Structures are given as structure tokens and as C-alpha cells.
Amino acid sequence: MIRLSWVVFLHAALLSIESIVIEMLTAQLQLEPLVIAANSIPVAGAALLLITLGSEKKKQAFAVFRQWKYLLSGSVLLAIGVFAWYDSVRNVGASKEGLLAGPLETIVILFLARVALQEKLNRAQLAGVMIALGGFFAAVMSAGNAQLLITWGDIEAVLSAVAFGSGIIFITKLAKTYSALQITGSSLFTSGIVLAVVLWATSAPAIRPPDWTVLTLFSLLPLSAALTYVIGLSRIGASLTSTIASFSILLTVVFQLALLALDVQVILPANIPLAVAGGALGVFGIYLIHTTNNRH
Secondary structure, three states, rough: OHHHHHHHHHHHHHHHHHHHHHHHHHHHOOOHHHHHHHHHHHHHHHHHHHHHHHHHHHHHHHHHHHHHHHHHHHHHHHHHHHHHHHHHHHHHOHHHHHHHHHHHHHHHHHHHHHHOOOOOOOOOOOOOHHHHHHHHHHHHHHOOOOOOOOOHHHHHHHHHHHHHHHHHHHHHEEEEEEEEOHHHHHHHHHHHHHHHHHHHHHHHHHHHHHHHHHHHHHHHHHHHHHHHHHHHHHHHHHHHHHHHHHHHHHHHHHHHHHHOOOOOOEEEEEEEHHHHHHHHHHHHHHHHHHHHHOOO
């Protein structure tokens, strides 16, 4: 099993690193989250489409674009999710954003899928939801406030989870007809174009030549994260892939603690033990949701 699943552990690590690098780009280089997203996501999507073109029949490589209604609807929601994710990282840090959004995204997908299929949740899944929500509230309280205080960055993390979860419901409607690589590449590229249109329709700030290099290199992270996720889906299936990927919630905290030990400035929750406990609850809740779902 390790030989099949190691790529998903790599995916979890890449997601964590992506969030941490976003925090550094916004805090140290003062790049706007929309600028980062609008320049890196379409590049990553285009690269995935080129990989699709090279690995599948040319006539079928871009066939997913025929279902433009589902693709566009899902991609717009994913674009909202990406921007909310990046901006939340700027406001509350990579660790807290992951702690908040990770469990909620799974819960949103679960409930929306159940509404669409008109199925009831079993007891184990309900227990998983409650445990994951417990992790969410622990993450909120890890900011160190005496009271349960929701900040704008927390709200963005929630919005990101809701947008990603809703977008995935649209995107998965394409899964029965098209390959995971086609779907991932096309949705990443389309959501990137949506972000680029929003950027240039507002007030696109001037980007220095060195920043272009940084953004191009950064685009390798969402590209690699998406590609390893697709490989994971083909090797071990959706449920196990999602469960293993949820470890990014805890890995982000671990990586940032390591950076802090190296005197690198990072944004961490004030109460680290509570944050780690919340992350562990989130991962366990996600595990319960997916493993019980996999049995039915």
C-alpha cells in the first residue's frame, strides 16, 4: 500500500508548502493574493493540459470543454475558493487557514453530495462531522483570545472551504465521462483565467521582473499538488486519497514550527497545542467520514 500511497503523502506535503509559500509571498514580497493566484493558477492549468495532450488521444484531450456549463460553474467556484484561500493565509497565516478550511471542505462536500443523491448520513459519518467541527472550533480558539472571536481571515477560510466544496460537486459531474487529468487541468486553467480576468478588470498592479520569475516558479507548486492528487486518485481511489491528503492540515503546522526554529518569520496560532489538537480532530473526523462512506 505504501508503494501506491506515497504520492498522496507527497501531495499533502506540497499543499502545506504551497500555503506556507503564499504566506511568505504576501508578507515578505508584499504581493497581493489576487496577483499570485491570477498569474500562477492559469500557468499551472496550462501545463496540466499540455501533459494531458501528451498522455491522451489528441481528439479527446480537450473534450471536457464541451461540457462547458459544468466546467465553468465549477471553475468559478474554485476561483473564489483559491482567492479566499490565498487571502486568508495572508490574514491569519497558513497554519490556521488549513486548520479551519480542511475539515469544513470535507463536510461541505459530504452534505452537498448527500443532498444531490438524497441519501441519509449514517451514524459514523455524523460522528465524523461533529468531531471535525470540534477541530474547527479548536482552531478558531487557538488564536489565543479569551472568547470565541471570528476574524475576517477566519471567515475567508470558511468561504474558501464552501467554495471549493461546492465547486467540486460541479466538477465531479464530469468524472464519469472524462479522465481525472483532463478534469483537473481544464478546471485549474479555467479558474485561473477567471482570476486573471478579475485582476485585469479591477486595478492590476505593476509586477516587477523579479516577481514574474517568483510567480512562475511558484506555479510549479499548484501544478505538482494537482498532478500528485490525480495520480493518487488513479492508484488508491477518492476516499483514501482525500483521507491521506487531509494530513496537510497538521503538516503545515509542523513545517512552520521547523521554519520558526530556523529563525524564519511565520504566522502561527498563539496556542500551538490547541491548534494541533484541533488539527488532529479534523483529520480524525475526515477519516471517519471517508472510511464509512467507502463501505457503502
